[in-house]
Amino acid sequence: MNFFLTTAIDYTNGAPHIGHAYEKVLADAIARYRRLKGDAVFFLTGVDQHGQKVQQSAQKQGVAPAEFVAGITSQFLSLWKTLDIRYDAWAATVDPVHKHCVQAMLQRLWETGHFYKAKQAGYYSVRQEQFLTDKERGPDGEFGPEWGEVVLIEEENYFFKLAGHRQWLLDFIDARSAAGKPFVLPDFRVAELRNAVEKLSGDLCISRPKSRLEWGIELPFDKDFVTYVWFDALSNYVSFAGYDPTPGADNAVFHSRWPALHVIGKDILVPPHGIYWPIMLRACGFSDTEMPTLLVHGWWNIAGSKMSKSQGNIVDPAELVKTFGVAATRYYLLSDIATGRDADFSEERLILRYNTDLANSLGNLLNRSLSMAKRYRGGAVKKSASPLAAFIAEKCAAYCRHMEAFEVHAAIESAWEIIGRCNGYVEETAPWKLAKDPACAEKLDGVLYTLAEALRILSILITPIIPESAEAIRSQLAWEGSVTLAQCEWGLLPDGHSLGDPVPVFPRIESK
RNA sequence: GCCAGGGUAGCUCAGCGGUAGAGCAGGGGACUCAUAAGCCCUUGGUCGGGAGUUCGAUUCUCCCCUCUGGCACCA
Numbered sequence: 001m002n003f004f005l006t007t008a009i010d011y012t013n014g015a016p017h018i019g020h021a022y023e024k025v026l027a028d029a030i031a032r033y034r035r036l037k038g039d040a041v042f043f044l045t046g047v048d049q050h051g052q053k054v055q056q057s058a059q060k061q062g063v064a065p066a067e068f069v070a071g072i073t074s075q076f077l078s079l080w081k082t083l084d085i086r087y088d089a090w091a092a093t094v095d096p097v098h099k100h101c102v103q104a105m106l107q108r109l110w111e112t113g114h115f116y117k118a119k120q121a122g123y124y125s126v127r128q129e130q131f132l133t134d135k136e137r138g139p140d141g142e143f144g145p146e147w148g149e150v151v152l153i154e155e156e157n158y159f160f161k162l163a164g165h166r167q168w169l170l171d172f173i174d175a176r177s178a179a180g181k182p183f184v185l186p187d188f189r190v191a192e193l194r195n196a197v198e199k200l201s202g203d204l205c206i207s208r209p210k211s212r213l214e215w216g217i218e219l220p221f222d223k224d225f226v227t228y229v230w231f232d233a234l235s236n237y238v239s240f241a242g243y244d245p246t247p248g249a250d251n252a253v254f255h256s257r258w259p260a261l262h263v264i265g266k267d268i269l270v271p272p273h274g275i276y277w278p279i280m281l282r283a284c285g286f287s288d289t290e291m292p293t294l295l296v297h298g299w300w301n302i303a304g305s306k307m308s309k310s311q312g313n314i315v316d317p318a319e320l321v322k323t324f325g326v327a328a329t330r331y332y333l334l335s336d337i338a339t340g341r342d343a344d345f346s347e348e349r350l351i352l353r354y355n356t357d358l359a360n361s362l363g364n365l366l367n368r369s370l371s372m373a374k375r376y377r378g379g380a381v382k383k384s385a386s387p388l389a390a391f392i393a394e395k396c397a398a399y400c401r402h403m404e405a406f407e408v409h410a411a412i413e414s415a416w417e418i419i420g421r422c423n424g425y426v427e428e429t430a431p432w433k434l435a436k437d438p439a440c441a442e443k444l445d446g447v448l449y450t451l452a453e454a455l456r457i458l459s460i461l462i463t464p465i466i467p468e469s470a471e472a473i474r475s476q477l478a479w480e481g482s483v484t485l486a487q488c489e490w491g492l493l494p495d496g497h498s499l500g501d502p503v504p505v506f507p508r509i510e511s512k
Numbered sequence: 513g514c515c516a517g518g519g520u521a522g523c524u525c526a527g528c529g530g531u532a533g534a535g536c537a538g539g540g541g542a543c544u545c546a547u548a549a550g551c552c553c554u555u556g557g558u559c560g561g562g563a564g565u566u567c568g569a570u571u572c573u574c575c576c577c578u579c580u581g582g583c584a585c586c587a
Contacts, residue, residue, distance in 0.1 A: 188517070192582055195515055199583065270582070298581095336524080341517095342580080344524080352536065360549050368546035375545070413535095427551040432544065504547050 003039040004260040005031055006237050008268060009048040009091050012072035013057055016079050018300050018345060019265065021317035022333045026297060026408065027263040028085045029334055032464035033403045033411075036485045042257045044240055045080070046091025047073050048233045050226075052208075055215040065215040069094065082321050083330065084467055091236040093217075101239035102232055103220040105284060108245050110221045114161055114283045117222075120205065121154045158207040158225065165279045166200045172278065172288055173197065184274065184294045185406065186340035189266070193274040204276060206231050234277050237262065237292070245284055259292045266340075269296050295406055298342040300333075315345060324509060327466040328354040334465055335412045351509045358469075361419045362458070363506035366473055368426065369451035370502035376435045377448060383495035384442075386450040388425060392418050392457060396488045399461055408465070415461040422454050452477060452499060457488045469505055476500045 007027045010020050024045060031043040049069040058068035073092060080087070091098070109115055173194055176183040184190045207225040208216065216226030238245075242254040264273050273294050281291060302315065320329050324347075332350040335357070337343035373379055395418045402411035429447045434440040456479050463470040463483060474483070478500045481487060 191516055196583070266581075338525085349524085349536095355547095355549095356536070359547060364547055364549045366546095368550075370546095372545045423550055424552095426545075427543080430543080430545085435545085502546080506547080508547055508549085 001039045002042070002256055003031075003034045004042045004044070004241065004257040005034075006043075006091075006260050006262050007045040008262075008264045009046040009093065009233060009236050010076055011048045011051070011053070012069045012076070013051075013053045015072070016076050016317060018315040018317050018320070018333075020076070021079065021083060021320075021329075022300060022337075023263060023265060023297060024080060024085045025083060025330050025333050026339070028083075028087075029330075029408050029464040030261075030263070030403070030406060032086065032467060036460065036463060036483065037400075038484060038486075041088065042241065043087045044089045044091055044237065044260075045085070045087045046089075046236060046240070047076055047093070048236075049073065049093045050216045050232050051229065052213055052215075055213060058215075066094065079318055082318060082326065084326055086467075089240050091240040093232055093236060095240075098236060098239040099217050101243060101245060102217050102227065102235050105235055105245040105280075106227060106231060107220045108247060109160070109283055110219075112283070115158050115206070116161070117156060117158050119154055119156050121152065123150050123152055155209065155212075157205050157209070158219065158222070159203040160206045160231075160276075160280070160283075162203050162275070162279055163201060165282060166197060168282065169197050169200075169275065169278060170194065172291065175288070176291075181293070183278075183291065184269065184296060186296070189269060189296050189340070193270055196270040197275060200271075200275060204230065230272055230276050231280070234272060234280060237277075247285075259290055261293050261295055263295045263297065266296050266298055269294065296340060298337065298340055300337070300343055300345040302345050320347075320350075324350060324354065327358060327469045327506065328509070330466050331358060331412075334408050336409070338409050339406050354506070355508050357416060358466075358506040359504075359508040361416065361423065362462075363504060365419055365422055365426075365451070366455055366476065367502045367504060369422075369448070369455060370476060370499055372431050372435075373448045373452065373499050374501065376431065376444060379499045379501075381449045381452050381493065381495075381497050381499060382445040383491065383493065383497075384446045384449050386446065386453065386490070388421060388450050388454060389490040391421055392454060393488075393490065396457065396461065396485075400485065403464070411461075412465060415458060418454060418458060418461075422451060425450065449493070452497070453490060453493050456493055457490075459483075460485070460488050472505045476503065476505070 005027055007023050010016065027043065027045065031041050034041045047069075054069060055065050058065040061068060077090075106115075173183050173190065177187065177190055182190050184193055206227055206229075207219060207222075208228045210218075210224055210226060213226055213228070216228065217232055219225045219227055237260055238254065238258070241257045241260070242251070243258075244251055244254070262273060262277075278291055300315075317329065328350060332353050336349060336353055370379075373381060395414050399411045399414040402408070402414060425447070429443070431444055431447050434444040434447065455473060456477055459470045459473040459477065459479070460483055462473075470483075474480075476499070477493075478498060479493065481492060
């Protein structure tokens with residue numbers, strides 16, 4: 001089965017923060033799970049490099065936009081490497097492939113009458129170089145001093161007709177929900193989107209005159225304009241998957257991938273992904289069955305409040321990895337938040353979860369198991385049946401169910417129930433006592449094999465969460481078999497298999 | 513103002529008609545294979561406030577307070 005998932009593309013105007021990192025880690029975990037399952041995964045992520053703010057920031061630094069963007073982009077690329085994000089394609093919007101696709105899409109929609117040119121009048125901040133809406137007005141109804149000089153200007157722009165699609169979109173959203181395949185996940189966000197669609201009025205401005213913004217993709221039908229924001233950003237999901245918008249084009253490769261699961265933050269559900277995107281696709285001729293699904297995640301708050309530059313509470317994920325390691329960072333981001341909801345970030349909590357779950361529970365289980373196998377049997381295990389096999393199979397099934405529903409935190413819990421059960425099993429069977437009594441030799445063999453097998457299976461289950469550590473565990477188990485969900489079957493460790501030496505995979509973080 | 517979702521143990525949250533659960537933190541214990549890890553037991557809550565429906569409500573209904581999103585509006 002083919003599985004296509006994307007993340008939002010990050011705006012290259014500033015350094016990545018923990019929110020960017022969370023989204024990619026979440027998507028990566030889902031992608032890795034589907035690979036384990038045997039799906040042909042196409043995982044697309046990238047950066048949004050055009051636009052006003054980039055142009056301004058570049059100007060401020062006295063460099064060309066392309067150069068500025070390359071610098072920030074490299075920060076993202078290096079972070080994804082650090083975090084073990086394994087994507088299949090990289091969407092950078094300055095890419096010529098993307099540019100061609102966007103222009104072809106614009107041309108097609110222009111020719112089919114989805115755009116019109118109109119005069120727009122409004123309050124414009126010269127300093128910020130943007131139109132202001134009533135939202136920007138202060139409590140006194142005036143535009144605050146942060147906007148500088150505000151003038152009323154008129155400007156011609158191109159608009160995308162949205163209003164005519166309102167009823168279709170409502171029906172589509174309802175139909176998907178009724179079919180048990182909500183357009184938006186978790187489904188509590190469907191109501192929020194529906195609400196917004198109900199109130200949909202007016203069209204979408206899709207251009208900026210070059211006199212005001214040069215750093216963008218030129219409209220193919222009017223050289224004086226570049227396209228602004230959404231036709232540039234959203235279309236990355238199709239342009240980098242091989243889509244050719246030209247009517248009648250052969251899109252076999254693209255269609256083998258599409259439709260996608262878009263992993264996005266709650267801030268960009270309404271209106272871009274929930275309204276503009278499906279309408280853009282429809283205008284391009286996509287049918288209802290060719291519409292994507294949106295997986296909307298929540299935010300990490302810092303000490304209860306939003307992360308923001310002005311509050312100076314931005315958490316740098318690269319720094320986090322440097323201090324605590326990839327495993328601690330990924331594990332924390334995936335386990336301490338319920339998909340779709342918000343959570344509170346704290347380093348204390350990260351350390352706690354790491355020490356409790358990784359070092360004490362899983363790490364110690366591996367360490368004590370290998371140590372006993374080595375001490376009592378020279379590292380060799382004898383294949384045998386286990387009283388834990390059924391329990392483990394049950395938890396594997398629960399793990400899969402949760403992963404399929406993108407409830408990664410719940411899947412992690414299922415895996416950790418196996419660890420808890422194994423640690424309890426060690427206490428119940430007390431191998432150190434069995435080892436003293438030659439009559440218990442067979443029983444001891446059974447316990448040691450059970451622990452080794454459980455750890456082998458666990459190493460598969462945690463692969464999507466902490467791939468590097470999973471590999472380290474397999475290496476200590478000296479297991480070189482393939483790593484797929486099918487390998488979670490009990491009893492694949494051969495009779496007489498020789499385990500490796502115990503070395504702590506998750507050294508405790510000692511905090512003062 | 514409107515829509516949605518919260519307010520349950522010190523903390524993070526689950527439960528959702530029969531007077532409450534988990535993990536972590538706190539307290540106690542037995543053990544020793546292990547990263548002073550693991551295991552067992554345990555303290556702890558008038559389930560935001562009020563009214564109603566019910567034999568019975570944390571769980572359903574209504575009102576209020578409060579938090580979080582989204583939308584709208586105004587001088």
